[in-house]
Amino acid sequence: QLQLVESGGGLVQPGGSLRLACAASGFTFDWHAIYWVRQAPGKEREGVSCISGSGKGTDYEDSVNGRFTISRDNAKNTVFLQMNSLKFEDTGVYYCARSRHSYCTRYTSGNIDSWGQGTQVTISS
Numbered sequence: 110q111l112q113l114v115e116s117g118g119g120l121v122q123p124g125g126s127l128r129l130a131c132a133a134s135g136f137t138f139d140w141h142a143i144y145w146v147r148q149a150p151g152k153e154r155e156g157v158s159c160i161s162g163s164g165k166g167t168d169y170e171d172s173v174n175g176r177f178t179i180s181r182d183n184a185k186n187t188v189f190l191q192m193n194s195l196k197f198e199d200t201g202v203y204y205c206a207r208s209r210h211s212y213c214t215r216y217t218s219g220n221i222d223s224w225g226q227g228t229q230v231t232i233s234s
Contacts, residue, residue, distance in 0.1 A: 111135035111223055113205045118228030121195055125232075129190040131205030131225060138186040139163060142208035144216055145179065145190045147230070149201040156216025159208070160188060168213045172198070195232045202227040 117129040131143065139162045148154045158179040159168045167179050178191040188205060205225040214220060 111207075113207060113223060113225035115203065115205045115225045115228040118203060118230045120231045120233060122234055123196060123232055125195050126191070126193045127195065127230060129192065129203055129205075129228060129230075131188040131190075133186045133188070133205075133207070136207070139183045140211055142166075142210055142213050143181065143188045144206040144208060144213075144221065145188075146204045146206050146216065146221075147199075147201040148204070148227075149198070152201075154204070154218070157203070158190060159213035159216065161213050162211035166213050170216075192230070195230075197232050199230060200232045201230060203230050 112134045114132045142161045144159045145157045146154050147157050157170050157173055160179045160181050164181045176194045181188045204227045206221045207223040208220050209222050
């Protein structure tokens with residue numbers, strides 16, 4: 110059974126850091142790019158970052174570029190998102206999402222065929 114399970118969310122002050130993890134099971138992990146998608150209160154979901162199936166290709170939304178780092182360990186079927194210098198506007202539910210493709214493209218919901226349950230990230234002083 111295909112599963113994506115996020116962990117690592119929490120409450121942190123501005124300027125702080127968090128590391129999210131997405132543990133995958135039930136499919137051939139390195140065949141699929143993985144996105145981190147977030148949804149802020151009252152807003153639509155937006156793609157934050159993507160990593161290709163091999164891990165050699167990555168992509169970032171402009172507002173997180175230079176602050177967030179995506180990585181994956183294909184031996185452990187896990188994708189990570191290291192988030193540094195967090196800002197109030199980074200608050201939201203962060204979802205791990207499986208792409209239909211092995212490579213990263215511009216995020217659209219149509220590229221996604223499976224979602225995790227999400228983990229809450231709250232930036233507050």
